[in-house]
Amino acid sequence: RKEVEQDPGPFNVPEGATVAFNCTYSNSASQSFFWYRQDCRKEPKLLMSVYSSGNEDGRFTAQLNRASQYISLLIRDSKLSDSATYLCVAPSSNTGKLIFGQGTTLQVKP
């Protein structure tokens, strides 16, 4: 089992839709998680950190379910500019490094 797993998508949604991505992780001792956004041919950039049960920032909400070992990212009122790949990140079970998921691709259509 991969340490961090995501549905690669793509998710194709119309503008204004609400979309949610899930990510599962294997290290039950993990305390903190991240969602990164990566635009085409660009480097990843931090979108949100998730340290407890969840975090909200405008249209974006990240939630953590420790019992089931997954985190989710909810995007409300999708914009065309939200089109990107969203990477889930969790600490490795063995070392201090962070493990990136494969990424989920979102395409928001007019």
Add this chain to the structure above:
Amino acid sequence: GAGVSQSPSNKVTEKGKDVELRCDPISGHTALYWYRQSLGQGLEFLIYFQGNSAPDKSGLPSDRFSAERTGGSVSTLTIQRTQQEDSAVYLCASTPGTGAYEQYFGPGTRLTVT
């Protein structure tokens, strides 16, 4: 302040040649990470440094790959006898320390092996 920089931005090399990729982390960041991203794929961890030491080299694909970091700053990733499957974007990231910190990425080096 200045972000993470990488050079070259693009590198085309012939199969069998050696290449060196450079990463300049954010000043003061003690941890430095190297990743590889093939087209349409996720980030593949290669190696990370805490200071000049590499506690985890588990992601290096083969003994053709090596990396070093000097002075707790600049890092060089070397690929010897390049193969076509080495073609990818090589990304470097730095953080203030290891663990749960935001990783700041450089723009990457796009390596093409012909």
